[in-house]
Amino acid sequence: MRVRFAPSPTGLLHVGGARAALYNWLMARGSGGEFLLRIEDTDRERSTPENIEQILDALRWLGLDWDGEPVLQTTHEERHRAVVQTLLDEDKAYRSTATAEDVKAFKAEHGADRGFRGGDHPTRVSAEDAARGVGAVRLRVPEGETVVRDLVRGDTTFKNVHLDDPVVARADGSPLYNLAVAIDDLDAGITHVVRGEDHLSNTPKQLLVLQAMGAEAPLYAHLPLLHGPDGKKLSKRHGAASVQELRDAGYLPDAVVNYLALLGWGDVDDETEIPRDELVKRFDIARVSKNPARFDEQKLRWLNGRYLRAQGLDALVAAVQGHLIEAGHGHMVAGKEDLLRTAVEISQEKITTVDEFWPLAGFLFTGPADDLQAREKWLDEPHREHLAAVRETLAGVDPFDTEHVDAALRALVGERGVKAKDVFQPLRVALAGRAISPGVFESAAALGREETLRRVDLALEG
Numbered sequence: 001m002r003v004r005f006a007p008s009p010t011g012l013l014h015v016g017g018a019r020a021a022l023y024n025w026l027m028a029r030g031s032g033g034e035f036l037l038r039i040e041d042t043d044r045e046r047s048t049p050e051n052i053e054q055i056l057d058a059l060r061w062l063g064l065d066w067d068g069e070p071v072l073q074t075t076h077e078e079r080h081r082a083v084v085q086t087l088l089d090e091d092k093a094y095r096s097t098a099t100a101e102d103v104k105a106f107k108a109e110h111g112a113d114r115g116f117r118g119g120d121h122p123t124r125v126s127a128e129d130a131a132r133g134v135g136a137v138r139l140r141v142p143e144g145e146t147v148v149r150d151l152v153r154g155d156t157t158f159k160n161v162h163l164d165d166p167v168v169a170r171a172d173g174s175p176l177y178n179l180a181v182a183i184d185d186l187d188a189g190i191t192h193v194v195r196g197e198d199h200l201s202n203t204p205k206q207l208l209v210l211q212a213m214g215a216e217a218p219l220y221a222h223l224p225l226l227h228g229p230d231g232k233k234l235s236k237r238h239g240a241a242s243v244q245e246l247r248d249a250g251y252l253p254d255a256v257v258n259y260l261a262l263l264g265w266g267d268v269d270d271e272t273e274i275p276r277d278e279l280v281k282r283f284d285i286a287r288v289s290k291n292p293a294r295f296d297e298q299k300l301r302w303l304n305g306r307y308l309r310a311q312g313l314d315a316l317v318a319a320v321q322g323h324l325i326e327a328g329h330g331h332m333v334a335g336k337e338d339l340l341r342t343a344v345e346i347s348q349e350k351i352t353t354v355d356e357f358w359p360l361a362g363f364l365f366t367g368p369a370d371d372l373q374a375r376e377k378w379l380d381e382p383h384r385e386h387l388a389a390v391r392e393t394l395a396g397v398d399p400f401d402t403e404h405v406d407a408a409l410r411a412l413v414g415e416r417g418v419k420a421k422d423v424f425q426p427l428r429v430a431l432a433g434r435a436i437s438p439g440v441f442e443s444a445a446a447l448g449r450e451e452t453l454r455r456v457d458l459a460l461e462g
């Protein structure tokens with residue numbers, strides 16, 4: 001098996017593209033085959049080195065390694081031109097000046113579902129003019145049918161009579177997209193073309209090129225579109241829609257790979273966490289549903305949380321630290337490795353991406369946040385009175401660890417005969433400056449007695 005991912009490097013790698021890349025990769029790795037990368041850079045303005053690097057970078061981050069060097073489609077242009085010439089020489093293609101208007105007029109005359117045939121049409125260029133490079137090159141569509149053999153959708157049969165003779169090269173001989181793709185897949189020995197459903201209408205044209213070349217067609221798998229949770233085509237409105245955004249939001253590549261692999265994959269509804277090596281073993285393109293798949297970032301978030309915790313504390317600390325450095329908070333935690341470890345440990349149940357760590361636990365490093373609403377609610381007169389009692393209690397807790405803080409404060413709640421939250425929330429707001437934080441006993445223990453009392457004093461004064 002030999003497959004390829006063939007992105008047009010026009011910017012970020014969309015999650016739909018990432019899914020296509022992943023499915024190709026899983027097929028190759030699961031079969032001992034090869035996964036090639038072809039950069040379709042024919043739009044030269046948009047195919048900048050930066051855009052190409054963005055795609056490679058996103059693939060590397062996902063851990064989708066490719067075989068051999070990435071190839072640039074434009075480097076094959078001579079070959080494409082040579083094929084066009086051969087097709088012309090063999091009269092499988094012809095030059096024509098037919099415009100969209102001419103095609104329309106042809107249909108008006110022959111019936112709307114009759115494909116344009118330009119071989120005997122007045123717009124067919126004379127041999128002399130053809131030799132001078134007049135007219136675009138159109139492929140002759142033969143009689144019969146064109147069958148797309150698709151592992152996801154089954155066979156789709158196109159009756160050739162409905163297909164227009166496709167333009168395969170411009171008047172200057174430069175190849176058009178469908179010709180280039182067909183030749184490149186053939187030359188690379190691609191056995192399975194796995195790509196988005198948006199390419200389905202291109203496939204008969206590519207098959208016709210291969211047929212004209214006397215070549216065998218690969219098998220196809222057209223992946224259904226991705227929708228957002230609202231059933232509409234996935235876009236930025238739904239949140240992170242590219243691999244780069246997912247990375248910046250603090251997702252782990254393994255979780256993203258796991259989630260994308262399961263998207264629209266028929267029979268694994270009850271399963272969520274499947275490690276990469278097992279995905280490689282079990283992935284089966286034939287099980288991909290042909291219905292649109294729903295990309296739900298909430299589910300990904302949930303799955304990511306599981307991956308975060310499953311990797312163990314050391315790895316999680318390293319991931320958080322790496323993310324903080326990237327986000328420009330590195331200096332805030334520098335030299336505070338022990339506190340960082342503790343902070344991650346007490347936050348891990350509450351975060352689903354590494355990006356959520358700092359908003360939750362940053363106060364341990366930088367001081368309380370300034371959430372006015374939380375202060376008004378939990379540091380009003382009656383709560384301050386409880387907080388003063390908390391201060392007194394905490395001053396005597398020894399050793400000052402989670403367990404002892406916990407026991408002392410619970411005893412205080414009992415003594416005062418109040419609701420636990422009326423004692424714990426004021427302390428939380430004193431320490432964190434907001435009503436959400438890791439466990440309040442854990443947070444106090446992480447800060448230590450001195451800093452805890454200092455923050456409580458500030459809250460009592462304020």
Ligand code: GLU
Nearest residue numbers: 006007008040181195199
């Ligand atoms: N270059 C095309 C794209 O980025 C993919 C072509 C293909 O996979 O055949 O949409």
